[in-house]
Amino acid sequence: MDNEPIISLRGIRNQFGAQVVHDNLDLDVWRGEVLGVVGGSGTGKSVLLRTIVGLLRPRAGSVFLFGQDALAATEEERAMIDRRTGVMFQDGALFSSLTVRENIEVPMRAIDGLTPDLRRALADLKISMSGLAWSAGDKYPSELSGGMRKRAGLARALALDPEIVFLDEPTAGLDPIGASAFDALIKALSRQLGLTVFLVTHDLDTLHATCDRIAVLAEKRVLVSGTMQDMLNVDHPWVHEYFHGPRARAAMAAKDRND
Amino acid sequence: MNGAASSLLQIEVSEQDTGSRIRLAGSLSVQTLSRLDAALRALPTRPTRLDLSAVTRLDTAGAWAIVMLQKRMTDAGSLAEIDGANRQQLDLLKTVAAALPEIPPKQVTRPGLSERLATVGRAVAGGVTFLMELTGYLGIFLSRLGRAVLHPREFRLTALVHHCQEVGLRAVPIVSLMAFLIGVVLAFQGSAQLRQFGAEVFVVDLIAISILRELGILLTSIIVAGRTASAFTAAIGSMKMREEIDAMRTLGIDPAMALFVPRILALLLMLPILGLIANVMGLLGGAIMSWIELGISPAMFRTRLIEGTGISHVIVGMVKAPVFAVIIGVVGCHAGMKVGNNAESLGRMTSNAVVTAIFAVIVADALFSIFFAQMEI
Ligand SMILES: Nc1ncnc2c1ncn2[C@@H]1O[C@H](COP(=O)(O)OP(=O)(O)OP(=O)(O)O)[C@@H](O)[C@H]1O
Numbered sequence: 051m052d053n054e055p056i057i058s059l060r061g062i063r064n065q066f067g068a069q070v071v072h073d074n075l076d077l078d079v080w081r082g083e084v085l086g087v088v089g090g091s092g093t094g095k096s097v098l099l100r101t102i103v104g105l106l107r108p109r110a111g112s113v114f115l116f117g118q119d120a121l122a123a124t125e126e127e128r129a130m131i132d133r134r135t136g137v138m139f140q141d142g143a144l145f146s147s148l149t150v151r152e153n154i155e156v157p158m159r160a161i162d163g164l165t166p167d168l169r170r171a172l173a174d175l176k177i178s179m180s181g182l183a184w185s186a187g188d189k190y191p192s193e194l195s196g197g198m199r200k201r202a203g204l205a206r207a208l209a210l211d212p213e214i215v216f217l218d219e220p221t222a223g224l225d226p227i228g229a230s231a232f233d234a235l236i237k238a239l240s241r242q243l244g245l246t247v248f249l250v251t252h253d254l255d256t257l258h259a260t261c262d263r264i265a266v267l268a269e270k271r272v273l274v275s276g277t278m279q280d281m282l283n284v285d286h287p288w289v290h291e292y293f294h295g296p297r298a299r300a301a302m303a304a305k306d307r308n309d
Numbered sequence: 310m311n312g313a314a315s316s317l318l319q320i321e322v323s324e325q326d327t328g329s330r331i332r333l334a335g336s337l338s339v340q341t342l343s344r345l346d347a348a349l350r351a352l353p354t355r356p357t358r359l360d361l362s363a364v365t366r367l368d369t370a371g372a373w374a375i376v377m378l379q380k381r382m383t384d385a386g387s388l389a390e391i392d393g394a395n396r397q398q399l400d401l402l403k404t405v406a407a408a409l410p411e412i413p414p415k416q417v418t419r420p421g422l423s424e425r426l427a428t429v430g431r432a433v434a435g436g437v438t439f440l441m442e443l444t445g446y447l448g449i450f451l452s453r454l455g456r457a458v459l460h461p462r463e464f465r466l467t468a469l470v471h472h473c474q475e476v477g478l479r480a481v482p483i484v485s486l487m488a489f490l491i492g493v494v495l496a497f498q499g500s501a502q503l504r505q506f507g508a509e510v511f512v513v514d515l516i517a518i519s520i521l522r523e524l525g526i527l528l529t530s531i532i533v534a535g536r537t538a539s540a541f542t543a544a545i546g547s548m549k550m551r552e553e554i555d556a557m558r559t560l561g562i563d564p565a566m567a568l569f570v571p572r573i574l575a576l577l578l579m580l581p582i583l584g585l586i587a588n589v590m591g592l593l594g595g596a597i598m599s600w601i602e603l604g605i606s607p608a609m610f611r612t613r614l615i616e617g618t619g620i621s622h623v624i625v626g627m628v629k630a631p632v633f634a635v636i637i638g639v640v641g642c643h644a645g646m647k648v649g650n651n652a653e654s655l656g657r658m659t660s661n662a663v664v665t666a667i668f669a670v671i672v673a674d675a676l677f678s679i680f681f682a683q684m685e686i
């Protein structure tokens with residue numbers, strides 16, 4: 051890991067009308083790590099993700115991506131940043147008028163010199179890597195199940211082999227075997243490609259299996275961040291309940307069995 | 310961008326007696342893929358060693374190019390070996406090789422004569438099925454209507470009133486304006502022609518017969534088809550898209566009773582009224598224009614109207630209204646139920662519904678004309 055964080059948030063404030071979602075939020079993500087972001091429903095995990103990828107401008111604070119001030123970036127700089135990041139939205143957000151393969155080819159069109167054949171071959175590779183059957187490439191998003199849409203969303207997010215991927219609840223709605231395979235895939239890609247992963251999740255198994263570090267969102271800021279071991283020792287009531295509840299114990303037992 | 314990309318990647322190929330040696334340096338990524346792939350594809354099939362020790366970045370695209378080279382060499386009975394890769398890179402190559410999709414070759418079928426005939430046949434069969442389905446929906450509507458008469462408690466009066474307001478009341482301004490202008494146009498054009506024969510006064514007959522018999526109800530139906538068929542399709546279709554119709558079924562609510570009956574019945578009640586309004590407004594427009602253009606006073610227009618035009622013209626016009634109403638309603642509801650689970654099909658079915666409804670109304674009007682002509686009404 052470098053000394054400089056790849057994502058750095060300082061003093062972020064997000065607000066919808068009178069409702070303050072984030073206030074004075076700080077967060078650092080290091081290159082090559084898998085950061086799990088947890089928090090209750092409606093604590094603003096998705097909003098935080100949208101802030102970092104530039105879909106939502108915070109009321110106050112600064113966002114640094116790759117050491118660059120993303121809020122002050124020109125349009126071209128922003129486009130370069132976007133090319134180095136990939137986002138998988140909570141429900142896939144695939145383009146409904148394109149097939150899965152065409153969806154994955156969309157970001158590749160921005161690269162000079164990629165012939166249609168190469169694009170197609172790469173898209174097929176991404177489809178297969180994300181765990182979809184190759185025949186899914188010709189299907190339209192409406193013809194896929196929820197879990198398949200997630201995988202297709204991941205394949206599109208990884209189309210350009212970005213340096214950071216943002217995943218919003220990637221394993222929600224997947225069957226347990228599929229979810230474990232997804233965890234393994236994310237872990238393997240992060241190790242082999244040096245990929246940094248910003249992962250919003252409610253899935254305790256995913257946290258155990260893939261995350262190097264965990265950030266807890268509560269009270270409008272990042273309450274604590276650290277390894278799983280650190281989390282177990284935090285004595286904030288919500289955090290304690292989260293990591294010591296019955297589901298957490300089951301996930302921990304599963305992890306111990308696997309190790 | 311291209312220049313930057315090529316400086317990111319250096320490829321040195323040296324041919325030796327024992328085989329080819331390729332030294333790759335820099336970034337093997339999706340940015341440089343086209344150059345890398347072209348260079349690797351150009352290599353002859355003979356034992357090859359790839360030196361990756363100077364590679365700074367290897368992503369799945371770069372790994373794919375290398376794996377494809379290895380696959381090509383192995384298939385040709387040769388070998389491509391890799392030197393100087395670190396563990397991560399070897400892992401990545403392994404992952405990509407494992408994920409390499411096994412795509413069976415596509416069977417290319419050239420469209421022959423039988424293929425084309427089959428296409429035509431499918432189109433015809435599709436058209437017949439469509440007509441059968443429409444008839445089926447008409448049957449569903451009638452049976453549910455009968456059920457509503459027998460079990461009035463299942464009928465939704467509130468919904469009916471709501472749709473009457475949407476379909477009828479809100480269409481009054483546009484229908485009135487349209488009919489008024491049609492009357493004006495007819496009077497204007499008619500007077501210009503009839504004046505040549507000194508038969509100005511017959512403009513009243515011209516206006517009255519064409520509006521009462523044909524144009525009033527036909528143009529009203531076309532406007533209502535555009536407004537209402539699309540609204541039915543959009544409303545029912547978006548419920549279908551979000552599985553609300555399925556939810557209704559599981560909750561024991563009959564979608565036909567809850568959605569079709571109030572809508573089609575509202576049309577059935579409102580279209581004749583709208584047609585009457587259109588008739589009145591058309592005559593009004595014609596009368597005003599005749600007064601201005603030809604000096605036919607409103608009183609004279611009225612006398613001529615009552616003397617020259619039989620009530621049968623009004624009846625012939627109004628008889629068509631319920632038929633047009635059912636056509637528009639059934640087409641709109643049917644198209645709504647045909648919406649799939651994506652937004653695109655919603656848009657497609659909505660515009661389909663409008664086109665089909667207008668077309669069907671005009672066809673029905675033509676059939677009516679032939680029928681009345683044969684019956685000499
Ligand atoms: N566009 C918006 N307009 C108004 N309020 C919004 C908007 N987007 C989000 N919010 C509010 O911000 C809060 C955080 O929403 P967010 O979607 O980030 O929750 P979350 O942590 O991702 O929850 P979940 O785990 O259920 O996905 C919620 O209270 C939501 O009502």
Ligand SMILES: [Mg+2]
Binds near residue numbers: 095218
């Ligand atoms: Mg969310």
